[in-house]
Amino acid sequence: MASAAPLVPQRTFFKRPLPTSCTAFASPEGKALFAKALAEGNLESYFTLAPQMVTQNEPAFCALGTLVQILNALGVDPQRRWKSGWRWYDQDMLDCCRPLSDVAAVGLTMSEFACLSLCNGLRAVVHTPLLDPAGRAARRDEGLAQFREDLRTTSRGKGVIALSYSRKTLGQTGDGHFSPIGGWCEEEDMVLVLDVARFKYPSYWIPVSLAYDAMLPIDKATGQPRGYVVLDVAGNEPGSLDAPLSQxxxxxxxxxxxxxxxxxxxxxxxxxxxxxxxxxxxxxxxxxxxxxxxxxxxxxxxxxxxxxxxxxxxxxxxxxxxxxxxxxxxxxxxxxxxxxxxxxxxxxxxxxxxxxxxxxxxxxxxxxxxxxxxxxGLREEVDNAARQLGALGECCRSEEDNGAACGCARPGKGVKGLEGDAVPARGGGGKA
Incomplete structure (x- = not known):
């Protein structure tokens, strides 16, 4: 009797060791940072996000995993069924700005991430570091100061930050990635990253200055640096349990x-x-x-x-x-x-x-x-459609303004940095 053909060898991975630039959340040092941040009152965002932590569903779903965690953490009603009679956000629902098959192949840009946020009832304020003509950080002290101020605000309970960064800068494998920020240890100036690629890296603390520098590398998809998005629930959006389902x-x-x-x-x-x-x-x-x-x-x-x-x-x-x-x-x-x-x-x-x-x-x-x-119910359907169209339009206008080489942007404009745009800007994306 002929023997069965040998299995084709496949290279697989079970997690990666954290580089020395990162302090594991569960390590003694990580616990000490957590205790200090807790005493400072800078972990409100952690307690909002932690009950909703997810692992991204696909290698390129880091943006979707990040956003679905934040949407559920902020208590946004998706106005649609998840399963059975339950309304709940799942990563497969986030297809407003790009087909999920496209996202699975190449991930999302920061503008598309902000577009999705707007589509689903969040307020999104995008920050990207300024670059000089040579592509280096410009007005770095000013950008760091703004980042720390946003960390202070969100870590004390007003909104949540989604970070878009290059893993290479942290010494990790891979490149463009999204994850939520869970808190800030002000005394040590360390930020807690709740990595949604939990199959690869655990949550970890990194210096705030390193997190900022990790936003600087150019995203090849857009020709722009990465950055971060401050997200909060838009005041005029429905969120009660009695809100009508979107049809x-x-x-x-x-x-x-x-x-x-x-x-x-x-x-x-x-x-x-x-x-x-x-x-x-x-x-x-x-x-x-x-x-x-x-x-x-x-x-x-x-x-x-x-x-x-x-x-x-x-x-x-x-x-x-x-x-x-x-x-x-x-x-x-x-x-x-x-x-x-x-x-x-x-x-x-x-x-x-x-x-x-x-x-x-x-x-x-x-x-x-x-x-x-x-x-x-017609008014709700019209308002929902108008909101989605508005989010798509903001995404396109931002790409057009910043000359990104993707989507609906006009080609031929030079690279420039933005600070604090209230509409989607460039950056981010990639695989785990």
């Missing part, structure tokens, strides 16, 4: 939204010359969506298979829906979904609203207000 989600990513936004802007500007009625404008925009996109820009969530048809049925009885030939369409639900998306496109928070021809604007506003008032 739809925008299916565009940052690049497809940039393209669609541009074509819609041109279409609205052109339509101003034709002075269309509200009904004519609505059907022109719906036709544009159907003809220019391979799939609908908005889709129902799998968990809303029973509730979404009720919402669409109610929408179909409004005067707004009567302006469209949805009833004669091969897929009436798709037309009504696109009509919901259209309400988000032309909501007060959208820049496209200002481009609506005056003749149609007043009538369109009246039709929209009536539908939002009559259809239960």
């Amino acid at each position: 739809t989600t925008v299916t565009l990513n940052k690049s497809t939204w940039a393209s669609l936004n541009g074509s819609l802007s041109r279409l609205l500007l052109q339509s101003a010359k034709d002075t269309p009625t509200a009904a004519e404008l609505i059907n022109t925009l719906l036709s544009h969506l159907a003809l220019t996109l391979p799939t609908s820009p908005i889709a129902g969530r799998a968990s809303a298979a029973e509730s979404l048809p009720l919402l669409l049925d109610s929408l179909s009885t409004t005067r707004l829906a009567s302006t469209t030939p949805f009833a004669s369409s091969p897929d009436p639900s798709a037309v009504l979904l696109n009509l919901t998306f259209l309400l988000a496109l032309l909501s007060p928070r959208s820049a496209l609203t200002a481009l609506v021809p005056p003749l149609a604007a007043e009538e369109l506003s009246a039709l929209a207000d009536e539908a939002l008032a009559r259809v239960e």
